[in-house]
Amino acid sequence: MQPDTAAVLRYLTDLQARITGRVEALDGGARFVTDRWQRPGGGGGESRVLAGGALLEQGGVGFSHVTGDSLPASATQSRPELAGAAFEAMGVSLVFHPLNPYVPTTHMNVRFFIATPAGQAPAWWFGGGFDLTPYYPFHEDVLDWHRTARATCRPFGADVYPRYKDWCDRYFFLRHRNETRGVGGLFFDDLAEWGFERSFAFQRAVGDAFLDAWLPIAARRRALAYGEREREFQLYRRGRYVEFNLVFDRGTHFGLQSGGRTESILMSLPPLVRWRYGWEPAPGSPEARLYSDYLAPHDWLAGEPD
Numbered sequence: 001m002q003p004d005t006a007a008v009l010r011y012l013t014d015l016q017a018r019i020t021g022r023v024e025a026l027d028g029g030a031r032f033v034t035d036r037w038q039r040p041g042g043g044g045g046e047s048r049v050l051a052g053g054a055l056l057e058q059g060g061v062g063f064s065h066v067t068g069d070s071l072p073a074s075a076t077q078s079r080p081e082l083a084g085a086a087f088e089a090m091g092v093s094l095v096f097h098p099l100n101p102y103v104p105t106t107h108m109n110v111r112f113f114i115a116t117p118a119g120q121a122p123a124w125w126f127g128g129g130f131d132l133t134p135y136y137p138f139h140e141d142v143l144d145w146h147r148t149a150r151a152t153c154r155p156f157g158a159d160v161y162p163r164y165k166d167w168c169d170r171y172f173f174l175r176h177r178n179e180t181r182g183v184g185g186l187f188f189d190d191l192a193e194w195g196f197e198r199s200f201a202f203q204r205a206v207g208d209a210f211l212d213a214w215l216p217i218a219a220r221r222r223a224l225a226y227g228e229r230e231r232e233f234q235l236y237r238r239g240r241y242v243e244f245n246l247v248f249d250r251g252t253h254f255g256l257q258s259g260g261r262t263e264s265i266l267m268s269l270p271p272l273v274r275w276r277y278g279w280e281p282a283p284g285s286p287e288a289r290l291y292s293d294y295l296a297p298h299d300w301l302a303g304e305p306d
Helices: 007-027 139-156 162-172 197-221 228-247 250-257 262-268 286-294
Strands: 033-038 042-052 057-066 086-098 105-116 123-133 185-193
Touching: 007 042, 007 057, 007 086, 007 105, 007 197, 042 262, 057 262, 086 197, 086 262, 105 262, 123 139, 123 162, 123 197, 139 162, 139 185, 139 197, 162 185, 185 197, 197 286
Parallel strands: none
Antiparallel strands: 033 042, 042 057, 057 086, 086 105, 105 123, 123 185
């Protein structure tokens, strides 16, 4: 069955609109600024950025639909035979950097690729996921996050959540720090073996579940009182987010390598970051607890009935 790219496009543009609308409603005043752009190599997109809100210090929800003559290596790490093929790529990607240090940063992406090597039939696949990066974790929030992820995967098979949860832990890992970026979630790529309809249904399930996973956490924590100590730690830990996105993130690399729009690619970076040489948390402190209890792969739902 040939992929229905028009249906994927309709879903993605609607997803961007739904997410920005619900986040604006929760923020209570700030609005996303819309920035439409064209890519010289083919295609374009729409970036929506909210800054200075009561909930989000900065957040971006980007839609892109681009084409090109040569698929960059960042998109073909597991399929080298497609390197250099003509391509069409579309997706929605977001990163939210909250103001309150007790509200976790979060990321979500859903994407669809078609590659057409010279003289060969087109190859297509879906990818995406969502993950959570807290600064002061609440265990109930981490459990709720993963319960939503597991429930999202359940209709597609009992092995799907464990497989994509493990992939997320391995992907969002800062090897030079020997720590995960946060507490994980879901990550999948190269999804085509289920056929188009089922693979597209899974992409929609992931995209639709994101707000159900993050908004309740944000609503619970946004009004908690914090001081300079918590704010400084948040800014310090945001540096890890920058390290991952610039050094490891395949989406960032794909955008830059394919001649994408730099402003839209880098809107995932936080607006303020603090770098502190050789800093270590005080033993037994809430900051130390993040390192000791949360920045390693963990089976958060162990023992819970599925």
